[in-house]
Structures are given as structure tokens and as C-alpha cells.
Amino acid sequence: MKFDDYRKHDAVGLAGLVAKGEVSAGELLETAVARMAEVNPRLNAVTLDLADRARKETAAAAPTGPLAGVPYLLKDLGALLAGTPTTGGSALWKDNVPAADSAIVTAYKQAGLVIFGKTNTPEFGLMPVTEPDFLGVCRNPWDTDRTPGGSSGGAASAVAAGIVPAAHASDGGGSIRTPAAACGLFGMKPSRGRVSFAPLGEGWGGASIQHAVTRSVRDSAVLLDAVCRPQSGDPYYLDAPATPFAQEVGRAPGRLRIGFTTAALAAPALDPECAQAVLDAAKLCESLGHIVEEVTVSGDLAAMQAAAGDVIAASVAATLEAEGEKRGRAVTADDVELLTWAMARRGQQVTGASYVRGLAAIHAYGRAVAELFKTYDVLLLSTLGSPAIPIGWLTENFETYAPRLFDFMPNTQAFNNTGQPAMTVPLSWSTSGLPIGLQFVAGMANEAVLFRLAGQLEQARPWFDRVAEI
Template sequence: MAELHELSALEQAAAVRSRTVSPVELVDHHLDRISRLDGLLHAFVTLTPELAREQAKEAEQAVMGTPAEELPPLHGVPTAIKDLSITRDAPTAFGSGALVGFRSPLDADVVTALRRAGLISLGKTATPEFGLTAHSATDLGAEPRTPWNLGYSAGGSSGGAGSAVAGGLVPIAQGSDAGGSIRIPASVCGLVGMKPSWGRESSGPTPPDPAQLAVRGVLTRTVRDTAAGLDALVAYKSGGLAPLPRPAGSYLAEADRDPGRLRIGRFTAAPNGAAVDPECVRAVDVATELLVAAGHVVEEIETPSGPALTELFVKVWALKAAGAPVPAGKESLLRPVTRMLRERGAGISGVEAFALLAAMQGQARAVIDRTAGYDLVLCPTLALPPRPEGWFTESGDPAEEFERTMQFVAFTPLQNVTGQPAMSLPAHWTPEGLPVGVQLVGRVGDEATLISVAAQVEAGSGWAARRADLPEH
């Protein structure tokens, strides 16, 4: 029989509804794993065990007094919240020493949505300062590790979330993605990580992102769990001023739908010109074979953008850093890379910023036009396999640290700029046993097709059953 932590989020929810297991048992089981394994993984920055157990008892009472079909879809299942998402019941430091101890009077909409779906948060997961880098090392704790090799980084900025799910500390965890921050840890932790379309889910109650880059989602071990997570987010509140059309049913139902024979374009050259590791190209080859076996047509295409878009993105990223909510007098507590980016952003005038955003949106339009003839696009998630712990920061030079970030994430910012939905799927493991993901990219607003095809790839690959071999302390 499978251990509780080996069950998917939907399998855990089904067990709760059938009264095979109680929410209290699930929460206690996962808290026990955290107590034994998080010293190796470094996924959590804050734990809320008392609150989680209290909510689990309430969830257990609801099971006893509510028909199973009326329970929320993920009722009683443990989760975790990224430290960039504000929460009333736990501090939110945004990965920064300048904001240690900050407590919000409000919950982020994503937190409310997941709670309404029945999920119980066990705490907050690690993220780099303001989510600005592709690793999750901070001044608040050790860098989160991928469970596939504890000497390697879990990526970022949702690195703690990726480490927690891959390590079986929770079956589903909240993440956010403004330049790849869900898809990066998904790739290096062997998980499913989807960035929804811009405007699909709500960023409230915090101010919206004027660059229209950041979205919120979940990291999971299966496509079905990811679809259920998206259902939870959109059921609570839409994210767009002009709501995006949704499927007639649920996103979860799309995982069981045959999408028909589709035309898929693929490219493997990095938009920013970075060298792409052969293992990352091999992952695309593996995914291509699976897609063709499922009946789709896969065609080689030119990389739909070039270094000009990356240069615009980097400048806008500096603007985002400059706008981070740093309390007065605490600038000296920031990490060197954060201070560097904020200085760059502060040097951009309002007129130039306006022009940068317009130019970036113009580039996005061109990319969408170039790929409009394809139902989906396939490419690497990252230009490099997982990086050793400390690789990003080993030089001590913040400029080099950020340069390595952009080398690593050569593919992921493109979809944030265009607003397209994109999903990283496990596709390949290196000879050393490290996971390498691939990206499927959909048309704006079409998460449904993305989920349907991703479910086919998952079914044809068998990777959903693979587990990292962690030492059981």
C-alpha cells in the first residue's frame, strides 16, 4: 500500500471523502515528514503546525457532517504558501531580511482560493528576495534543494514549493511566476508546473503588476493535480479586467479529453542566444517522440524571438526590483543582487519605462503572430540541467549572479511577456539522475488544450510514478 505522501492531491482528497483517511491524519503525516526531512531540503521558512491541526480538526468534522459530493474538491489536503504571497496567519518576509516579521492584515486572493478549495496550509515556503533570481538562496536560511540530489539547487523563485512537493512534504504547493518561477523549480525537481495565461487568476488584493508578467499557480506531481489547482484559483475570482473565456466544464475534465490531432511547433535554440545543454535538447526529443506517438504532428520552427526581447525583459525586471516594498532605512539589509537591480531600475526615467513596456508588448505581439499557426509550441524549459547548490552565487559578484540567472532561464521569460499559458513537464533524467523538464506553450487563454496534451504526455511517459530517493531520517 502506498504511503500517504505518495498519493497525489486528488487521491488524498478522494481518501478523505471516502473516510479512508482523515484530514488530521494527513496533516500529521506531512508535518512529521517535514520535521524529519526539511533539514535536508530547506523548503520551508515558516511552519504553522498548530493552525494546520486546528483546521484539520474542523475539516474532519465537516467530513462527518457533510455529504461527500458537497465537500470542496481538495478538502483536507495539506499544502504550502509561497513566501511572496501575503497571509494573515503567518508572517510574509518576501524572502528579505528587510521584511522579517511583517504580517499582513489580509490574505492574498490565491491563499483564499486554495483555502476555499479545502486545502490546509502547513506554512510558508522559501523564495529568493522579492522573487528576483532563479535560485532561492536568501539571508533567512539555506538554499532549497532538489530531492533528486541534495547537492543541487531547487531553483526559484518558487524553489521552496518545488522542493516541498518533490520531497513529499506536501502534495501541492502554491507558486508564482513572473519570469519562469513556477516552471524553473518544476523542471529541476521533476514536477508539473503551469504558468496560467495573464489575467486568468487574481493577483489581489495587492496592486496589479503593470508589466503584466506575474501570475500565480501551483506545483504538483501530476497534470490532474495541476488542473484541479487551476480550477480552485479561477473558481474564487477571475484575474482579468476583461475575463478570459473558460471551458464549459472544469480544467480537471480537460485532462481526460482527447484533444484530437494537433499541429505543434518545436524549437531548441535559446531566445537570448545562450548555449543550450544537450541534456535539455534531449528532453525535447523525448517529448517529441511522446507527442508523435499520441498522434500529433511536430514541426521544427525558428525561435520566435531574439535577444532584443530579452534585453527589454531585463530592463523591466530592474523596474520591478526598484518597485519592491522595501521599508525606509532598510535598504542595507538587502542582498547585493537586489540592490544592484534596484539601482538599475531607479536609473530608468518614467518616460523610458513607458516606452520599455510598450516595446515589450510589441515584441509579444510579434511572437504570438509567428506561432499563430500552431496549436502548441514545444521547447526546453531551461537552457541547463539543475545547478549545484551555490552555483549562482559562487563568484560573489551580483552582476555575475544575475547573468547566470538569465543564462539558466533563457526560455521561460518569453511566455511571461506574451501572456501565454505554459507548462513544464518532466521528460528526461540525466545520466546522473537529475530531472530535466520541457515546456509546452499554448495560445493565450487556452489552458484547456495545454492540459489535455500534457495529460497525454504524462500517460505515455510513466514519469508520474517516479519518486526521489530521500534518506528517511
């Protein structure tokens, strides 16, 4: 299959071609592998090539399922593929080879996806850029001097470059929405408990969730339908919806009440182009018949952020402590990156009492934000504080890391900690040609309203054919 034909289709479209016998799973795989060979040396999006393994599996048994034969990539964090290393972007885990698949990988295989590689991620998913020492810098296909975002940066870079139409991703503070926004993609962060992390434990006090970055809305919905299966013992879970999410895409959303803000929740202000993009999106929603009003997001954001920082830091400290026990020696500063070590040191100071109080502050913030959704169906705000930032800008000076971090991603972490579903939609581009994502948030467990709205926006302002030329 020629690449130009391959890129015309989303994952659902490619699966349809396979089902009709117009192309084989093997042909799709070879097209994806050829595209990877062409662009990956410039992007470093895919860091583990599993093409030979995928060829053998596809030859041994034709894939079946709703996405049968579609090439797919796993993020090198959170999703376990038996017999292959899951490094988490760290040399510390380079020999971390699981014996069994995780629940989400099992579901992907049952859906018929052909997994042929793993994608780049910052060490332990801690940054909104993808520049790990171990795996190397990942670049944005729209401008290779800029970041694709993080921590699912490799996934977004690969999708934006046309290697695959969709790829696995995860989001603990914005790690689906940030790279999707930076790379001109659709990115849905599901509700807490929607997708199981089994057999691993909860991530960052329940803030983390797995799903995907995609070019089309329907791919995101079909993929979420495939994996939203509660597993025995999950600490948080939501039952699969009565109506599949795939059926929500294309359904009229009705007349929604949409509150919008041009605020940067965790920073002084948005880049002017991002602020204007919010206003433009608000006008678009109004033109589609929705009631659109400016709002203020309530809640003690500073207390939530401080608490979330403690939870993340304590989690990092626990990870390094467990690795040290496994190795028979303590992990040292020489084993990990500077930020990871600093987070672990902070985590060692977090007492049990402060951790519990921190969770209480996070839950209080969630209750405060939920009040907004008694009046409004959806909240609209900018996904990022600016378009994609230059490679190295965030990490060049450790003293400026924290303010620059929230200048870039001021609006995503809040909704990890409330647990609500949130999506980024590529509705705008900067004057320099970089994508600008708009974030839409719904009430807990209400992905359906977001998928209906996203389908409407996709029809009103199509983005599928607007691709990075690399």
C-alpha cells in the same frame, strides 16, 4: 496513515480517501508534518511551520470542498495568510503580517486545503535559485548539492520530497517552470489574468502569475479551477473556462500541430542532454499522432529582455521606496541582498518614458510570437538550459551572474512577457539521474489544449512513481 501509502496518491486521490472516510484530514496532516520533520532539516524547503495552527483549524471545523483535507503549503511570496508573516525571502519584510487573506488563499481554503506552512523563496523572487540570506539555502531532493530552482524552489523541493503532493507557486520569469523542471514535477504557468493577485497589485508589469507545482496533471487542473476567479478591479483577468480544466485532463487532444526548437532563446546553446530531450519529446509527440515540425521563434528577444529588466528593476525600486516610507527612513544596501540593491539602483534610473517604451517593446514581442500560433497549436522547447545547477554556482561571482542566469533559464521569461500559458512536463532524465523538463506553450488563454496534451503525455510516459529518494 503511513508515508508510503500517502505518497501513492496525488492531492485528488487523497481528497477522495477523505471523502470516503478512509482517512481523516487530521491523519493526512500528521503524515505531512512527520514527513516534513524527517526531510526538511536536509532541504530547508519549509521555512515557516504552521502545523499547530492547522491542527486547531481542522479540529474546529472539518474542511469541505473538492480538495478537502489535503495538506498544502504556501510560497512565502505573493500569497497572504492572515496573521502570518509574508517575508518574500527578505529580512526587510520579516514583520510583514497581513490582516486578511489574499484572494487565492481564500479560494484554497474554500477548496478544503489545509495550509500548514510556507516555503522558501529567494529575496523578492528575483532569482531562479533559492539561496536567500534570510531564509537560508534550499536544496534539491534529487541531489542536495544542487538547487531546486527558484523562485518557487521551496515549493518544488517540498513536493519532490513527498511532504505534499502539490504546493502554491508563482512565476514572473519562470518561477513555476524552473523549479518544477529541476525537481521532476509538472508545472503550469497560467495565462496572464487567469489568477488574481488581489489585494496586491500586478507583478512586474503583468508578467507574474500564481498557481502551483504538482506531481500529477489533474492536481494542477483542479487547483487552477479552484482559483481562477476574477476579482473586482483586477487590471488583467480572464473569465473561468466554460469547461473546467479538470475535465480537459484525459480528453483526447486531437491531432495537434506542434512546432519545436532545440534553441536556447536567450543563451548560446542548450546543454546537449536538454537538446536531446527536446528531440525525444518531439518524436514522442509524433508517435502520438501529432504533426511535429521544427520552427524558429520570431520577435526581438533582446529588446524584450532589456525592457523586462527595466520593468523588474523599477518594480524593485518602488518596493524599497514604499518600505522606506513605511519605516520613516530610506532602505539602504545593508538592508537587502546585493542583487536586490543593484536592481533597485538600476530601477531608480528608469524614467517614466523609458518604462512606457519598455512595455511597448514587450507587447511588440508578444505580437511577434503570437504569429507562430496562427500556424501551430503548441510550441515545444526545453524548459531550462541545463539540469539543476550546483548550489552557489549562479551567485558565486556577481560579474558572471547575468550570463549564467540565462544559460540556466534561457527559455522561460519570454512567455511571461507574452502572457501565454506554458507548462513544463518531466519527460526526461539526465545520465546522472537529474530531471529534465520539457516546456510546451499554447496560445493566449488556451490552457485547455495544454492540459489535454499533458494528460496524454502523462499516460504515454508516466512519471508519478519516479520519485527522489531522500
